[in-house]
Amino acid sequence: MEIKPIAHIYTDFKEKFGIPRQSGLVKGLVGRIVFTPEFRYPEALREMESFSHLWLIWLFSEAVDGGWRPTVRPPRLGGNKRVGVFASRAPYRPNNLGLSCVKLDSIDYDCPDGPVIIVSGIDILDGTPIFDIKPYIPVADCHPEASEGYTAYTKEYSIEVNFPKELLQKVSEDKQDALIELLSGDPRPGYDNSPDKKYGLSFDSFDIGFTVENGILRVFRVEKRE
């Protein structure tokens, strides 16, 4: 079946490395959903503001050419335990469809490419095609009784972040908290644990350099990208 993007989402992630592993984990990460001209109808969003959360169905665009395998190694399980692809939310899956629950912040009806939907808690690469947007309906979607499977072991995991003030100030103030929260989620692959290794994470218009030693993440560089 042929499907086509109804919109694209614009976020602070130009690269895959560093993107939160699920939606909602870093609440301050914002995305702008801009409809393609064909689907740009203000009335298609009528009553959307009565909901607080939305589902996005989107394309794992970086995974499209990678094919799929029956099993994957979730980074949070140390990267050496294999689970079934349908028991995971991994990108390398048949049809490459992603699913995220995001918070609806606002709708901008007045901008030239509007209506634009502003959402937060995103876990999506900049420019990602969106195939559908649906309201989160608690009676159907909210299941506090649901078991956490293997995610139970890892969901609370976080590390201390040491971010020198003079570096942090380079980032615009409204994005500082989200960046720190993002780093505290430990963006390293689970199997990667060398204190000497230098990581570079792309966020907003910056390259963020850090190391991790003894459970503390230290930022040593914040530089404007070209």
Next chain:
Amino acid sequence: MEIKPIAHIYTDFKEKFGIPRQSGLVKGLVGRIVFTPEFRYPEALREMESFSHLWLIWLFSEAVDGGWRPTVRPPRLGGNKRVGVFASRAPYRPNNLGLSCVKLDSIDYDCPDGPVIIVSGIDILDGTPIFDIKPYIPVADCHPEASEGYTAYTKEYSIEVNFPKELLQKVSEDKQDALIELLSGDPRPGYDNSPDKKYGLSFDSFDIGFTVENGILRVFRVEKRE
């Protein structure tokens, strides 16, 4: 983009009329997910049983040729109030993708077309193509704080069901409760309110005839379909 079914789901609904309006509303409704031969790998389900709930992304197959409109009339709002298609879970939407949260009951690894996933709480037509299956991950997907939007007015709605014993006994015992619960959700379109009108609902291998008067749904016929 081209997507293709990884599986099909087999349910008791040969017709659209009567299918619950969301997943999880009638917990006893069971579906069997059978993978297409290309995707029939037991290891693709490894660790799935550690989760209790799954997401299904599927095709609103009956809506495919119907096109889409920017606004829809949810039956539960009386059928005369319009909301935006992206503020609804209606089938007539761009790309015709459905999203359901279902309970994972079991996985049958031993049947000839296995592995087959048995799920419940379904809201899907018999034979529907499935594009993806993902685990429900509470930390990302469960939002008790989410607002209910316009669904708040209607979620508790149900009607009394009068189902004569001699008719009910025609249906296999393990499906009787689900059928009654289904009927108590009031399958009529919201704008349909004539006491003389006779409705016919297809369930399992039966045609179920009923009327609704003064808030009571009376079943008057249970017949084997040809």
